[in-house]
Amino acid sequence: MANMVKLTINDAAVEAPAGMLLIDAAKLAGIEIPAFCYYEGMSLQAACRMCLVEIEKAPKLMAACVVPVTEGMVVKTESPAVVKARKTTLEFLLSNHPLDCPVCDKGGECELQDMVFKYGVQESRYTEVKYHVPEKQWSPVVFYDGPRCILCYRCVRVCGEGMGVGALGIVNRGVASEIAPSHGDHLECDECGACIDICPVGALTSGAYRYKTRPWEMEHVGTICTHCSNGCKTTLGVRNNEIVRGNNRDRSGLNGEFLCVKGRYAFDFNHHPERLQTPLLRVDGKLEEVSWARALQTVADKFKTSGKKGVVGSTRISNEEAYLLQKFARTALGTNNIDHHRSGDVVTLLDSLSGKTATLGTADDCYNAKAVLIVGADLSQQQPFLANQIRANFRHHKAGVYVVTTGAVREDKIAKGSARTTDSDWLTGLESLREKLKGESELLVLFGDSVKGEGVRKLVEFGESLGVPVKYICLVDYANSRGAMDMGLLPDLGPGYHAVEGEAGLTLPEMMAAPDLELLWVVGANPLRRHTLASSNAFVVVQDMFLTETAQRADVVLPVASAYEKNGTVTNVCGQVQRLKKAAETVGAKTDLTIIGLIARGMGVNLGKVDADAVFAEIQKTVRGYNVSLPVIVTGGAAQTMPVNGRVPATVLPELIQSSRDTLFTTGTLTRYSKILNEVLEAPGGLYR
């Protein structure tokens, strides 16, 4: 506990840690000191002058956002002088503010409105002509309306300090000051939209959301982003069954208010015109629309009669769906031929760490670890939230950051040590940093897909040899990549990494290459984008949202609901379980869970109660590590799965692990159907890494 000091705020005795800013100390004591420019975690500005308070013995009003508390300080936050100062500051602010609240996107959730409502003046004494400049569009998703801007510089800071991009600055001076992109008239950046969310007024607005709705006409559904593996909570604004906005202003979830371009904008695949809404059946060589009943019956019949079968699962379906899929495959279909696109070698990592405790890193560790080592991953491109955590860790805790990558990465800017290697000789890079790493008191290692198989064991050996506590995060690609493995979408391992009964099944490449495969069931994946199917006679059943390359080859295509249209859970890259909440619905589509249940019924197989909650209860009981706290998940929190802590009976062939090495603007099929992601200018990474 830090040294506490005693002070008086509004005649109440308050205790706060020495050195804490007065504005925070007041907040601790339940006293609000209003401010626009003060923003937790960002550099101090003292520019808005809203937080002026009276401090005994000070010659004038002081900005509470830059004054640290001291012993015996006597503060008044509601004295007549303070109240008047606030009123007049707001009067000044409103003098050139357009007051176009009725057509402003921010109307209803605007901090300026709230401030004027609570602290402002009733009458406008301003009778001059207002200063005006036209609105500007900086990118397909970012618009800037200068006159509305109150110049709190939050956007400049979140972009520079938070994102490490620095795409925004200030031009002109005095009343003509405005925010401007550093590339002149347009943005070359992550297009993350953090600047829009952090804007207290309607100066920065979103190209995806503007003029679509009033905020109070939306329902707000907190669910988990379905793109990368970081598992950010995104609060979807839904109106008339249409998702119109994604943000996380309530800072719930492990990501706080952080979201990248995908979490904030790339929900629009959900309403893409090419979304499948009717089952398709191949009749005379052509896919035709048929009823659900006919499609399901065809599938059930084929499942009963086919010989050699293969099942390909997904990295995006929920844990419940993945669990039920493998259970169905292993029991009803009687096969271990089940696999999915594996993007990181979690299996070998868990095995190498067997017998050790506290060795699996979490998203919180990325923010709190004294030192972080990144091996073989362009974190700011592929794991944007973890990268953000590390940047914040550096900013707030001066964490030591070390990078071993094939090319330049954004983390180089904050790194204590960087090494450039090829995909195969990353160990040499590590060795070059050994002495520096030994000097750290603890270390968190994040590694990408170039570290796999025996490589993972070598990495763990290296970590052991440093003589400091080391934690690991095995980076994977997609929203439920980790869950797919935990749930046993693997030919040799069942749920919880137990060895399967009987012989191990075929891996994904083996299924594709098997000339005698009679049935291929693909649930939410697109293997034919990378592989070719050797068996030309195989009956192919595909469950997907779009007519992907695989679906085009299919004999039956079943339209499915997206992650935003279902309940369930997913597990992020760090093994944290979070809850999906249904935000919208697409007519004609069914969830994978329902479809599996219906096929089972068609086959006369009893899978028990097919319902997300019931399946999750079974997962809690049967899957190692998943006996997590239900209340944490139900209330929108992230529950850490327990480490497996025991040998994992599998040998992973390195060629099975292949990350897509996505960028900020791609994550497979879904992003191909996101209009916005395809519109934004993909910044030449090197410019701002």
Added chain:
Amino acid sequence: MKLYNPPSPLETKVVSKRFGMENSWKLDTYLATGGFEGFKKAMGMSSDEIINEVKASSLRGRGGAGFPTGMKWGFVPRNVDAPKYIVVNADESEPGTCKDRLLMEHDPFQMIEGILIAAKAVGASIGWIYIRGEYRYLVDHVDSVLKEAYQRGYMGKNIAGTGFDFELYTQIGAGAYECGEESALLESLEGKRGVPRIRPPFPAVSGAFQAPTVLNNVETFCAVPDILRNGGKWFADLGTPKNGGTRMVCLAGHVNRPGVYEVPLGMNAMYFIREIGGGMRGGKKMKALIPGGSSCPLLRADECDIAMDYDSMAKAGTMLGSGGMMVMDEDTDMVKVALRIMRFYKHESCGWCIPCREGTTWLQKMLARIVDGNGALRDVDLIGDLAKNMLGRTFCPLGDAAALPTISIVEKFRPEFEAYVAKNPFASSELVQVA
């Protein structure tokens, strides 16, 4: 290099004593007239001895705020393992002020010697002269002087054979009044946007590039060599208690002999205007006085029988400021004066904080409207009120600088505003009622 006005026999010449000499800006002239004696003396003194000598001189910052120089130097931490810097504030941008340019034109070595003495006192080895953007021509001049200093061994390694090393550079501003504020100057010096910093920490602790920095005005540095040469007491005795020495006053406006004159602190303002400035032009009566740059509250003629030192001016509710004295005669339109001053501050407000950014614009628009004949009585009250709402609430003193003269003009010359308003046939003191 020419002088713009003939000197007056009533001046006390300390920093301007070489003005008018042939080649006064050359090193040989400087050395022949006692140059670098103060520096050589300082080389034999400890840090504390130098700082105490400056404290004894009661030299106060000549940029406008009047902070005691010796005390400022004393704030620089001694035993820190960081470089220390000297920065010269040559961003002379207070309207009515034009002394630093003369000092740099005519006697730049004096400033350089002052810098070296300060460097010795605090242990600095690098310095910058930050020259305002509008003085672009001066950069070439100062650079050529620096070149001579380097060539002759009075800058760089082993200065004048004393073993002391120092590097001095010039840096040009981009033309912003705000960059005369010390922390904004440092931001600009570092290549950033010229907006002020949160203080504390003050530059003495964390200044240029986060290192301890001594930052003083040109004239302040210029006074230092003679303080070292002749002793602090000698300098202090030239002025009045706590207001040591002489200072350059830039006399402008409706007087017979406008110009830059060096006078001891504490000289009576009316005496100065009458005897050195040659009295009012055309025999007119005096109406108002800006005592030290446009950011000072104005004085009415009847308030001007006052000693020109920091403390007397403060007692009269104004400031000695930067030495930019402007005299206005009876024909002066004070409403237009207020507008002219506000136009300047509106143009120069950096935009960082709300009250200054919005307040200066609003006030400028209202004053313009009154001058245009569209004012109402309530506007006059509003001007005073808005200016008071800016006062003391802004991030840096620029807001105060805009508010103070405005408040004083409205209070002291209110009838002139009322006369403007009375000429407006549509003026109403009532608020417009809507429905």
